[in-house]
Amino acid sequence: MHARDAIHGAQGVAWVTIDGNRYKFAQLINLEARSEKTKTKIPIMGQVAKGNKATGLEYSGSATFHFNTSIFRKMLLHYQETGEDIYFDIQVTNEDGSSQVGRQTTILVDCNIDGGIVALLDADAEYLEDSFDFTFEKFEMPEEFTVLPEMQ
Numbered sequence: 001m002h003a004r005d006a007i008h009g010a011q012g013v014a015w016v017t018i019d020g021n022r023y024k025f026a027q028l029i030n031l032e033a034r035s036e037k038t039k040t041k042i043p044i045m046g047q048v049a050k051g052n053k054a055t056g057l058e059y060s061g062s063a064t065f066h067f068n069t070s071i072f073r074k075m076l077l078h079y080q081e082t083g084e085d086i087y088f089d090i091q092v093t094n095e096d097g098s099s100q101v102g103r104q105t106t107i108l109v110d111c112n113i114d115g116g117i118v119a120l121l122d123a124d125a126e127y128l129e130d131s132f133d134f135t136f137e138k139f140e141m142p143e144e145f146t147v148l149p150e151m152q
Contacts, residue, residue, distance in 0.1 A: 001148060001150055002100075002150075004098050004099060004100075005099045005100055005101055005148060006096075006099070007094050007096045007099055007101070008096045008098075009030075011094070011095060011096040011097070012092065012093055012094040012095055012096075013025075013092075013093050013095075014028050014031060014090060014091065014092045014093075015090070015091040016071070016088055016089070016090050016091075017088060017089045017090075017091070018071065018075070018086065018088040019086070019088075023071065025063075025065065025090070027065040027066040027068055027069050027130075028063065028064075028065045029064045029065055029066065029129065030063070030064050031061065031062070031063045031064075031090070031092060032061055032062055032063075033059065033060070033061035033090075033092075033106070033108050033136065033139065034059070034060055034061060035057055035058075035059055035139070036057065036058050036059075036060070037054045037056070037057055038054070038055050038056040038057065038058060039052045039053060039054055039055060040052070040053050040055045058135075059108075059135060059136045059137065059138070059139065060133065060134065060135050060136075061108065061111075061133070061134050061135075061136065062131065062132070062133045062134070063090075063131060063132055063134070064129055064130070064131045065129070065130050065131070066127060066128070066129065066130065067117070067120055067127075067128035067129055067130040068128075069130075072113060072116050072130070072132060073116060073117075073118060075088075075113060076113070076115070076116055076118065085112060086112075087110045087111065087112050087137075088110075088111050088112075089107055089108060089109055089110070089111060090107070090108040090111055090136075091105065091106070091107045091108075092105070092106050092107075092108070093105040093106075093143070094145075100146065100148065100149075101145040101146050101148060102143075102145055102146045103143055103145070104141070104143055104144050104145045105141065105142050105143035106139055106140070106141050107139060107140040107141075107142065108136040108139050109136060109137055109138045109139060109140060110136055110137035110138070111134050111135070111136045112134060112135050112136070113132045113133070113134045114132065114133040114134060114135065115132065115133070116130070116131070116132040117130050117131065117132075
């Protein structure tokens, strides 16, 4: 691999779609979404070690962003006031123009925040950061990176 093909972390964009409203997540500092297999231990006759069988998937993530939007706090307030939970989608596109791999777009479907910061002050902070953990129900990948020539 050539060094130029490493993807620069800040070269990308994220969008959040809540109740049909699409927002550019311009405040985003970092976002990570993970897929974890759930597995069951399988006893096997004549073998001391148990096998592992995948039985499902669980999706979770976290986001850190500048403390200058009320969108996510309003979702928590809505839940507090009505008991109605809000689900939303996050679309993440990685694209570094200096890399020959192109771009990858991932859509996290039916995200649901676990909680979040309601109020924040910090006299020592140069800027304030907000964050939340979340779960999601599935992901889609409408665009994927091109396979590098060195991989073939």
